[in-house]
Amino acid sequence: MILTKETLSAGPNIGTGEGVAHSKRWYVALVRMHHEKKVAERLDKMGIENFVPVQQEVHQWSDRRKVVESVLLPMMVFVHADPKERKEVLSFSTVSRYMVMRGESSPTIIPDEQMARFRFMLDYSEEAICMNSAPLARGEKVRVIKGPLTGLVGELVTIDGRSKIAVRLNMLGCACADMPVGYVEPFK
Template structure:
């Protein structure tokens, strides 16, 4: 909000995740890269030095001659992962045999291997839980690649 007040364009990619607390599960939005956001800058035109003094900003990631740019294509790729709600969906490139983590639901944070994908958005995953392995059928949207 403070950066937008300075007429800067910002991008804070977020993901949906499930949080368990007191035997209840609720979906929340979290930053995809906690502690970081992207700012579009024209170093010749924008007053980028004022960003470090902005409330809520720790500091820009700097190089020798000023702020370091993100490698070309990174932000554009992240935009490609956005769904209709604006959340990043990192599940689109899943392939059979890949290591995955359950991002939301009652099995959130469990690790496993993707066994099968189907056309209805369901996946079969071999999860490693409590020292054993179990098969689970989940929604594709609840997984992220590791």
């Protein structure tokens, strides 16, 4: 499915897999440091859908500035796989395991809706996205009505006195981007 502003604002059932009998789920594979893109390339060759969250950053050296692509979540690759593919991924020497919840043995599943919102946020945000693993108090559920993230549904939270839109990801915390209060409306 192609993520667009229209599919995201159409409602939570678009792209969530609700009511669809399929066994593919989103998992978080833990990989060796600096091997995220190599694992993603190998998964692409195998035909397994994956996602490595990256964003552009400006690095300043004494003699120059350069825009570089940096990995937002080091040592993690999101993998959309069925049980057979999930086991194949573990055969990679650069993949150590899947992320699991404390006290459980089965890999944590990231719901399709959360992944769609997270990917949308990364694709359309003009501001840098920050990951916040500290527990955030539940914010008011809002929909963005202005700006590049129009249609995104998330929570309006305040961090260090600044309003941000947050998209929660199971076990990973929240992806947050600056958001003026006037750009959102309450969402039921």
